Amino acid sequence: MQSMTFTDLVGMMIVGAATMRAAFGLISIAGRRYQFHKQEKEYIAQFQNMTSPLFKTCDEKQAGAELLWRGKxxxxxxxxxxxxxxxxxxxxxxxxxxxxxxxxxxxxxxxxxxxxxxxxxxxxxxxxxxxxxxxxxxxxxxxxxxxxxxxxxxxxxxxxxxxxxxxxxxxxxxxxxxxxxxGSFCLKDNSETPIILIAGGVGLTPLVSMLKWLDATKSTREIWFFYGVRNRAEHAMYDYLHSIALETPNLHMVVAYSQPTSTCRKNIDYHIEGHLSAALLQPILKARDCEIYLCGPASMMSALTAGLEGLGVARENIRYEAFGPISQTAVARNMEQYSGEPAKSVNVEFSRSGKTLKWSPEDGSLLELALDNGIKARCGCRQGICGTCVTAIKHGDVEYERRPDKKPALGMCLPCIARPQGDLVLDM
Ligand SMILES: Cc1cc2nc3c(=O)[nH]c(=O)nc-3n(C[C@H](O)[C@H](O)[C@H](O)COP(=O)(O)OP(=O)(O)OC[C@H]3O[C@@H](n4cnc5c(N)ncnc54)[C@H](O)[C@@H]3O)c2cc1C
Ligand code: FES
CATH class of the missing domain: 2.40.30.10 (Translation factors)
Incomplete structure (x- = not known):
């Protein structure tokens, strides 16, 4: 056997070190992958926990979460x-x-x-x-x-x-x-009940998030996704919706075009010509109870909620979100059983603006009354969820078209969803 030179020895040491480094590298990549998957699982478990049985306290649980920030x-x-x-x-x-x-x-x-x-x-x-x-x-x-x-x-x-x-x-x-x-328009994630997501126009956004969540958690729930839009040119997230429909056996995608053009391909781009209606859901609902989530334009929401109630769907199984003023949707009346007197007319004084106006039910919410009469008011969601419009009540009381997401403090109200109970003075 030939004796090893100093150069051979150094060479072997370099090769050995490189091999060990590569091996450590592989171990560390595998370790990081394992850690990543573990974290991913924990992350998903954390959500399942958060959105599960105590669904109503979802917001409170989030408020407790360390990462939540206050203000902007x-x-x-x-x-x-x-x-x-x-x-x-x-x-x-x-x-x-x-x-x-x-x-x-x-x-x-x-x-x-x-x-x-x-x-x-x-x-x-x-x-x-x-x-x-x-x-x-x-x-x-x-x-x-x-x-x-x-x-x-x-x-x-x-x-x-x-x-x-x-x-x-x-x-x-x-x-x-x-x-x-x-927001309290959240996917109830603790059940195995089949789920129907109904989206109109840009109202698909929260429902797509729900779809992504169901996909990420490998939910085995039966899912129907109904999407109503004018035509292919307006069809949002086309590629995503197409591919998830192909890849998810428990997802049934139904797209309705109300104004298809000659380039829209039936049974490829869309399935139904016309508007989404409760009648479309009847065969599904006949066979099983479903949770229904609805988001779209006011006209679609009003027609669908009335239709679904007509089909006997329990109110607690229909959740909805409107993107505009709630009182304009008629969903408020359908869903919240607004108890206001229909023909009452009362005086509302907006003390800061120095204006006193007559309010009657057709004026809608107090915010609508103010804005329609040139009174400047800050507002955001116009649905009682963002709190931007909060205003002090100086005299009188209000009642709500729908339950506010967060109850305002004593003596305050959310005019965007409030109606006067009698003569009223607002600090606005
Ligand atoms: C909970 C929630 C979630 C939402 N999610 C989404 C979402 O995911 N995607 C989305 O796109 N939207 C969403 N919206 C709607 C969104 O918040 C806004 O309402 C929307 O973008 C319109 O706001 P804007 O400021 O662009 O229009 P605005 O400035 O509020 O104007 C609204 C309309 O009024 C018209 N207008 C303005 N001045 C006058 C006037 N003097 N006379 C007559 N008409 C007038 C404007 O031309 C316009 O058509 C959501 C809303 C809520 C409450
Ligand atoms: S505008 Fe959002 S709560 Fe009134």
């Missing part, structure tokens, strides 16, 4: 993704500007934003549903539809302020302020 927090736009052919629906991926972790949310919840108004010192407040999966830990995603002026509006009517701000001013790196995830 800055978010930076990481990415924007166009979501339909029309280019008027876009997803915005937002990461916390401070780099610290963000709290989890329940599928169905929303973020509230303070949106700057170009040329104005006061921001406006708007809510946008979280459209991503609750398992995404680094960023939140909201999907915003650009709102134009109503077709019948007089010339010069400005388009939607916040939605156009998102579309026109938010580029990669832009910063926007948001309040923590909130």
């Amino acid at each position: 927090r800055k978010f930076r736009l990481a990415e924007r993704v166009d979501e339909n052919q029309n280019g008027d629906i876009c997803s915005f991926y937002l990461m916390p500007n401070d780099g610290r972790p963000i709290p989890p949310f329940c599928a169905g919840q929303h973020l509230t934003f303070d949106v700057p108004v170009p040329g104005d010192t006061e921001p406006i407040t708007r809510c946008y549903s979280l459209s991503g999966s609750p398992t995404e830990k680094d960023s939140y995603c909201v999907t915003v539809k650009r709102i134009g002026a109503p077709q019948d509006a007089p010339p010069g009517t400005p388009p939607g302020q916040s939605s156009n701000y998102f579309h026109d001013h938010l580029e990669q790196g832009s910063v926007i302020e948001a309040y923590a995830p909130a």
Whole structure:
């Protein structure tokens, strides 16, 4: 045997060290993968815990979560993704500007934003549903539809302020302020009951988040996803919805186009021509009890809730979210059993503005009465969930069209969902 030179020895040591390093590297990658999957599992378990049996306390549980923040927090736009052919629906991926972790949310919840108004010192407040999966830990995603002026509006009517701000001013790196995830429109996750998600237009956003959650948790629940939209050009998240429908055996996707064009392909792009209706759901509901989640335009929600009640669906099995003023949806009347006297007329004094107005039921909420009469009032969701409109009651009392998400403090009210019980003085 030949004797080893010093160079051979050094060479062997280098090769040995490199092999050991590679082996350690592989072990460490495997370790990190294991750790990642473990964390992923724990993360999902944490959610299941959070949204399970005590569903009603979901918000309170979240409030206790260490990561939840109070007031506003800055978010930076990481990415924007166009979501339909029309280019008027876009997803915005937002990461916390401070780099610290963000709290989890329940599928169905929303973020509230303070949106700057170009040329104005006061921001406006708007809510946008979280459209991503609750398992995404680094960023939140909201999907915003650009709102134009109503077709019948007089010339010069400005388009939607916040939605156009998102579309026109938010580029990669832009910063926007948001309040923590909130809202009681949450997926009830502790049951095996079949689930029907019904989305109209951009109302698909919270329901897509629910779908992503059901997918991430490998739910075996039977799921129907009904999506109503005008045509292929407006069809949002087309690729995602298409692929999840193909990959998920327990998901039944039904797309209805109300105004299909010659390029829309039946049974590929859509299944039904016309509007979504309760009649479509009848065969499903005949065979089983289902939990129903509904989000879309006022007209669709009113027709569907009335139709579903007609089919005998229990009220507690229908959950809904409206994206606009609740009193305009008629869902309020259908769902909340508003107990107001139908023909009462009372005086409402807005003390700060020095205006006293007559209110009658057709005026809608106190906020609508104020805004329609040129009284400036801050508001966001117009559904009693964001708290932006909170106002002191100086005299009298109010009743609510729907239960506020968070009850205002004694002596305060949320005018966006309140009606006067008699003559009233508001600090507005
Ligand atoms: C819980 C919740 C979740 C939501 N989630 C989403 C979501 O995921 N995606 C989404 O896109 N939206 C969502 N919304 C709706 C969203 O919050 C906004 O209401 C929407 O973007 C419109 O706001 P805007 O500021 O763009 O329009 P606004 O400025 O509020 O204007 C609304 C409309 O009024 C018209 N208008 C303005 N001035 C006048 C005038 N003088 N006369 C007549 N008309 C006028 C505008 O042209 C526009 O058509 C959600 C709402 C809620 C409450
Ligand atoms: S506007 Fe959101 S609670 Fe009234």
